[in-house]
Amino acid sequence: MKPIVQMKSISKAFSGNRVLENVDFEIMPGEVHALMGENGAGKSTLMKILTGIYERDSGSVSFKGNEVHFKNPKEAEDIGIAVIHQELNIIPYLSVIDNMFLGKELTVGKTGIVRHKEMKKKTKEYLNALGIDIDPDIEAGELSVGQQQMIEIARAVAANMEVLIMDEPTAALTDREIDSLFKVISRLREQGVGIVYISHRMEEIFQICDRISVLRDGSFIGVKKIPKTNFDEIVKMMVGRQLGERFPARNTVLGAERIKVKNLFCKGLFENISFSVKEGEVLGVAGLMGAGRTEIMEAIFGHRSLHGGKIIIDGQEVKIKNPYDAIKNGLGFITEDRKSEGLVLDLSVRENFSLTNLGRISKNQIISTKQEEDFVDDLIKKLHVKTASRELQVSSLSGGNQQKIVIGKWLGIKPKILILDEPTRGVDVGAKKEIYQLINQLTEEGVSIIMVSSELPEILGMSDRVLVIHEGKVSATIPIAEATQEKIMQAATGGI
Numbered sequence: 001m002k003p004i005v006q007m008k009s010i011s012k013a014f015s016g017n018r019v020l021e022n023v024d025f026e027i028m029p030g031e032v033h034a035l036m037g038e039n040g041a042g043k044s045t046l047m048k049i050l051t052g053i054y055e056r057d058s059g060s061v062s063f064k065g066n067e068v069h070f071k072n073p074k075e076a077e078d079i080g081i082a083v084i085h086q087e088l089n090i091i092p093y094l095s096v097i098d099n100m101f102l103g104k105e106l107t108v109g110k111t112g113i114v115r116h117k118e119m120k121k122k123t124k125e126y127l128n129a130l131g132i133d134i135d136p137d138i139e140a141g142e143l144s145v146g147q148q149q150m151i152e153i154a155r156a157v158a159a160n161m162e163v164l165i166m167d168e169p170t171a172a173l174t175d176r177e178i179d180s181l182f183k184v185i186s187r188l189r190e191q192g193v194g195i196v197y198i199s200h201r202m203e204e205i206f207q208i209c210d211r212i213s214v215l216r217d218g219s220f221i222g223v224k225k226i227p228k229t230n231f232d233e234i235v236k237m238m239v240g241r242q243l244g245e246r247f248p249a250r251n252t253v254l255g256a257e258r259i260k261v262k263n264l265f266c267k268g269l270f271e272n273i274s275f276s277v278k279e280g281e282v283l284g285v286a287g288l289m290g291a292g293r294t295e296i297m298e299a300i301f302g303h304r305s306l307h308g309g310k311i312i313i314d315g316q317e318v319k320i321k322n323p324y325d326a327i328k329n330g331l332g333f334i335t336e337d338r339k340s341e342g343l344v345l346d347l348s349v350r351e352n353f354s355l356t357n358l359g360r361i362s363k364n365q366i367i368s369t370k371q372e373e374d375f376v377d378d379l380i381k382k383l384h385v386k387t388a389s390r391e392l393q394v395s396s397l398s399g400g401n402q403q404k405i406v407i408g409k410w411l412g413i414k415p416k417i418l419i420l421d422e423p424t425r426g427v428d429v430g431a432k433k434e435i436y437q438l439i440n441q442l443t444e445e446g447v448s449i450i451m452v453s454s455e456l457p458e459i460l461g462m463s464d465r466v467l468v469i470h471e472g473k474v475s476a477t478i479p480i481a482e483a484t485q486e487k488i489m490q491a492a493t494g495g496i
Contacts, residue, residue, distance in 0.1 A: 002065060004029045004194045005050065005081070005163055010059035012045055014396075017388055019045050022059070023220045025213055027163060027194040032185060034197045034205045037215035037238055038428040040386045040398040043198050046215070047165050051076040051083050063163075080162035084169055090148045092141025097123045099140050100155050126154040131180035145337050146173050146289040146454075157184055164188065165196040168399070170204060171425045173454065175489065177289055182208050200400075200428045202231050203457070214238055239430045246429075247461030248437050251444075254464065255279030257315075258448040259417050261300060264309035269295045270472035273309070277417070277448040282439065284463030284480075285452040287492050292472040293452045294336060297419045301333040302326045313417070327356075330416030334406055334423055336452070338399075342406035345395040349387050350376045352394050352405050357412035379408040384434055399426040407435065418442065420451045424458065436462055456485045470494045 003026040012020040020042045027033050035043050048054040050061060052070025061068055063079060070076045073083070090099055097116070100123045106115040123136040132150045140148060153169055170178045185195060185208055197209055205212060206226060214221040214237040221237045257276050264273040270292040277283045287293045298304045300311060302320040310317050313329055320326050326333070335341040343352055353376045354361060361372040376390050383404040387397060394402060403426065410418060420439070424432045439449055439462060453459050459466055466483045468476040468491035476491035 001028055003027060003062075004064060006062045007046070007050060008060050008062075010046060010049060010061075011057045012042075012049060012054060013057060018218060020049075020218045023215065023218070025220070027196060029162075029192045029194050030189050031211065032189055032195045032197050032209045034199065034209040034212040035215070036198075036200075036205065036212055036234060037221075038400070038430050040217075040401060041215040041238070041428075042218040043215055044167060044398070047083060047167065047196065047198070051081060051165065077159070077161070081165070082156045082159055082161040082163070083165040083167065084152050084156045085167050090140045090151060092139065094140060095137050096127075096134055096140055096143075096151055097136045099151055100126065100136075100158070104159075122158070123154075126158045127151075129157070130154055130184060131177070144290060144294065146177065149173060150177060153181060153184075157188070161193065163194045163196070165198070167198045168200070168426045169197075170199065170201065171422075173289060175288075175454075175456065176493075178204070200424075200426065200432070201455070202234070202429065205234075206231070216240060235429055238428070246433065246457075248433065248440055250282070250440055250462070250464070252280040252440065252464075254281050255446060258313065260312040262310045262312070264296065264299060264311075265307050266295065266299050266304060267307050269304075270299075270469075273469075273474060275467050275474065275477065277450060279446045279448055280443040281464045282443060282449040282451055282462055284459040284466045285450060285469065286454075286456065286459050286466055286488050287469035287475075289454070291469040291492065293469050294421055295472075296469070297333065297421055297450065297452060300326070301331055301419060303333075327413065331419065332356075332410035332413060332415035332417070333419045334410060334421060336422040336425060338402055338406045342409075343394050343402060346393065348391045348393055349380070349385065349397070349405060350390040353379055353408055353412070356409045360412050375412065379411065382411075383408050383438070384431075400428050400431045403427050404431065404435075407438070415447060417448045417450070420449060420453075422453060423451065424453075424455070456488055459483075459488065460485065468492050 005027040007025045010020055010023045023046060025046060037043050045054060049056045052072045052075055097119050101119050106119050107113055108115060120136050127134055130150055130153060134147055140151060156164055170181060188195060199205060209226055211223055211225050212234060213223045214234065216238060256279055258279045260276040262274050265271045273296055285293050295304060299306050302322040302325050311320055318329050320329065354372055361367055361375050380387065380390060385404050386401050394405060424435055443449060451462065460483055463480050465480060466478045466488060467474060468488055470492055475494065478487060
């Protein structure tokens with residue numbers, strides 16, 4: 001059998017910075033081929049070259065044995081190559097239907113009249129195939145990040161492509177949605193579709209993929225068949241060293257109760273939410289997509305209005321009407337949606353780090369250039385951010401390095417309570433461990449952590465207790481010594 005796509009000796013540089021160097025990669029029909037590497041290794045760049053987003057500097061790309069040179073993604077789609085990008089391409093002010101058929105609207109002959117009923121019916125069919133129940137007429141921007149991701153996946157699957165590139169397709173999904181997606185992937189594999197699967201979740205890679213190709217620092221390290229390799233070997237290929245335990249040991253001694261919420265209520269979203277977190281504690285928050293986890297955290301941080309309930313910090317009831325109030329009371333919030341809420345993409349690394357720390361780097365409302373540069377350089381070093389310069393625009397960084405900047409923004413304010421919503425979404429295995437070590441460091445300093453995560457191994461590996469949310473209510477609070485994936489999922493689906 002011949003490869004459906006073959007890339008040979010691909011090289012690419014941006015402003016003199018070499019991103020890819022003589023990289024080879026191939027996809028066989030009916031194969032799920034994982035493309036792995038640390039953030040910034042060149043995975044997304046390689047796929048953008050394949051689909052015509054970037055122009056290659058050298059090398060060749062062949063499709064079904066014929067050399068191709070796409071000038072844009074539409075040319076790639078026209079012959080059967082589609083991509084689901086890590087950063088969502090949903091237009092928030094259009095309906096789910098309009099997003100699903102954008103540029104491919106069904107019309108009556110050449111009249112231009114849209115066949116809305118038929119498009120709605122097909123949209124429901126595509127979403128139902130993924131096990132997703134979403135109102136097709138709702139504005140896409142009203143949906144959660146995970147639901148928007150499912151729309152992107154359904155749109156790509158519906159296009160009947162011969163090659164499908166999935167860049168972190170499950171980053172915002174929970175286990176139930178991932179199971180639905182894997183069933184679709186298995187179906188596509190049987191139909192002979194070649195799938196490139198980019199993910200940092202090792203469990204997924206070994207469950208669904210056939211082969212793994214590894215990039216490191218823009219170079220091709222090697223390719224392995226899944227049955228003939230293991231987790232440790234792939235990690236070593238990715239990072240060039242042994243990584244050790246995935247979740248660093250927690251040795252924190254818990255202190256007094258730092259934050260307590262009582263009977264929080266937000267009409268139509270959640271009710272009777274009560275929990276507490278001690279100094280130095282990590283409270284893991286689990287639940288299915290749409291359960292209300294993010295909405296609860298946004299309300300505590302003042303981003304959503306509460307209709308009832310109390311927030312008590314260090315024994316005193318506080319009124320948090322907006323994020324400014326939250327910050328004054330020692331809260332920081334690392335959002336799950338770094339692209340639209342966590343970063344200003346058009347600003348530099350320096351400017352993004354400085355935004356939440358102006359008081360720290362200024363005197364009499366005048367920013368000290370030296371203080372700012374020292375502060376930013378220290379964070380870049382501490383968080384191991386891969387950037388050519390502190391002045392580099394954040395949008396040009398890899399997803400994992402962007403996430404480090406989102407986290408770093410809040411470290412400067414020295415929060416007493418830090419809410420982490422999907423802190424390792426789209427982050428490679430090496431950077432994940434760095435974030436876990438940072439969480440442990442913060443808890444050793446007495447910071448209280450509330451960590452929302454859809455990755456149950458992460459919840460189990462990093463939490464002291466687990467709070468499970470089901471349909472806007474607390475379904476269970478489980479001590480970590482008693483917590484298992486099965487027990488958490490049972491509570492998340494309303495079984496407890």
